[in-house]
Amino acid sequence: MTNSTDTQQRKGGFKKFLFITILVILAIGASITYYKYYFVFGEGVKSGYLNYAVKKGNVFKTYEGKLIQEGFGQMKAGGVASNQFEFSIEDDTVFKQLESNSGKYFDLHYKEYHGALPWRGNTVYIVDKVISMK
Structure with missing residues (x-):
């Protein structure tokens, strides 16, 4: 009779170990x-001229935009390129304001994440508000 008790205790101990292991893996x-x-890895403000604001995507329709910043960018084979800031937009009202004012100078507040989610946008930069527009 002691054999069956030991076996039941071992089975119970293994189940407890397995349960805790699964919980730890799920938590990690x-x-x-x-x-x-x-x-949110970083937050900040980028300023520049709005090149475009579009709604695009195959499965998830997201709002995307590009800001052209003043100054000089990285050197390319043919000469000098401008600084470009590509971003995604979650809020409809922010998108509508940007879409209707393409070409104007904006100060945009953004949040930076480590990874992009398909329903949030194509970039790790998410613009959440317009600070000013000129």
């Missing part, structure tokens, strides 16, 4: 996912 996976896609 959730932490990595949060850090990669939802943790």
